[in-house]
Amino acid sequence: MTHASPFYAGVELGGTKCICVLGTGPEDIREQIFVPTGDDPNLALTQMESAFRTWHAEYGAVSALGIASFGPVDLNKQSPTYGYITSTPKPGWSNTNVAERLLKVYRDLGLTSLPLGFDTDVNGAALAERRWGAARGLDNFAYITVGTGVGVGLVVANRTVGGLSHPEGGHIRIARMAGDTWPGSCPFHGDCVEGLVSGTAIRARTALEGEGLVWESVAHGLAQLVHTLAVTTSPQRVLIGGGVMAAHRNLFPLIRAKLAQSLNGYLQAHELTGGLANYIVPPGLGTQSGPLGTLALARDAFILQSQHK
Numbered sequence: 001m002t003h004a005s006p007f008y009a010g011v012e013l014g015g016t017k018c019i020c021v022l023g024t025g026p027e028d029i030r031e032q033i034f035v036p037t038g039d040d041p042n043l044a045l046t047q048m049e050s051a052f053r054t055w056h057a058e059y060g061a062v063s064a065l066g067i068a069s070f071g072p073v074d075l076n077k078q079s080p081t082y083g084y085i086t087s088t089p090k091p092g093w094s095n096t097n098v099a100e101r102l103l104k105v106y107r108d109l110g111l112t113s114l115p116l117g118f119d120t121d122v123n124g125a126a127l128a129e130r131r132w133g134a135a136r137g138l139d140n141f142a143y144i145t146v147g148t149g150v151g152v153g154l155v156v157a158n159r160t161v162g163g164l165s166h167p168e169g170g171h172i173r174i175a176r177m178a179g180d181t182w183p184g185s186c187p188f189h190g191d192c193v194e195g196l197v198s199g200t201a202i203r204a205r206t207a208l209e210g211e212g213l214v215w216e217s218v219a220h221g222l223a224q225l226v227h228t229l230a231v232t233t234s235p236q237r238v239l240i241g242g243g244v245m246a247a248h249r250n251l252f253p254l255i256r257a258k259l260a261q262s263l264n265g266y267l268q269a270h271e272l273t274g275g276l277a278n279y280i281v282p283p284g285l286g287t288q289s290g291p292l293g294t295l296a297l298a299r300d301a302f303i304l305q306s307q308h309k
Helices: 041-059 098-108 121-132 193-197 199-209 214-230 243-247 251-263 286-307
Strands: 008-013 017-025 028-036 064-069 116-120 141-146 150-156 238-241
Touching: 008 041, 008 098, 008 121, 008 286, 017 041, 017 286, 028 041, 041 098, 064 098, 064 121, 064 286, 098 116, 116 121, 116 286, 121 141, 121 150, 121 238, 121 286, 141 214, 141 243, 150 193, 150 214, 193 199, 193 214, 199 214, 199 243, 214 238, 214 251, 238 243, 238 286, 243 286
Parallel strands: 008 064, 064 116, 141 238
Antiparallel strands: 008 017, 017 028, 141 150
16 A cells, blocks of 8 residues: 555654654644563564554555654764663653664664654754744743653754753752652752653552652642742743642642742743743643654654755
């Protein structure tokens, strides 16, 4: 079967589940399946490969593949470990070559030069929000996801940020809330942002202390993260998504209030003084930011390869 216009396959690899998607955008999702991430990459990747083969038989050849993964990942195309998940705290997944493994499915199906878009899950979600969601028209913004872990996707001057590696804003160390001495749950840094506000941290702390000040501490930690972003990359808007925020939308007003308190009148942009309700916002695409990010990555890869032909 052939199609006149390009369509794409994508995979979002998350801390608890992976989502495989086929389509072109929010109005054209042809297939979508969920695969448990688990602690066995081979098991999860085998299920993804099976989905790709089934879709190929039904829909024909895709035009590009997009992969958006939890990290850290290697985004350096000159590196021997490009396309790998590297030193992740996710059990079982360190040093997993996800890009090569998933590309091989399509190579075996005859698509030997299939374009690949590979990036972090949060960068992918940020690109989807810029194209279809709450960041349309912006060239500087941040996308924060709060789920099993905490990730930050940064777009500056209309491009995702990279260099030595990709941003790992979830591992920034922050000013702790007064009187809060809980050590945090991050296996690398203890009380970094991820160690204090992720779903993993919330579950661990609630089990020890009950709900108590947990949610106030979460809002404080996220406000501190936004404060850091505001004085470094100067985002025009900050989107906060992920499973924790989707389930606790009441956190948004508290985060805004704590950010205003933390900035204490510094940075006199209207967005940070009178417009916080439009500055810290949920993603416009809701829980679909991540899956649609894989299609945005695939589309960009397809366009880039087409321009160089």
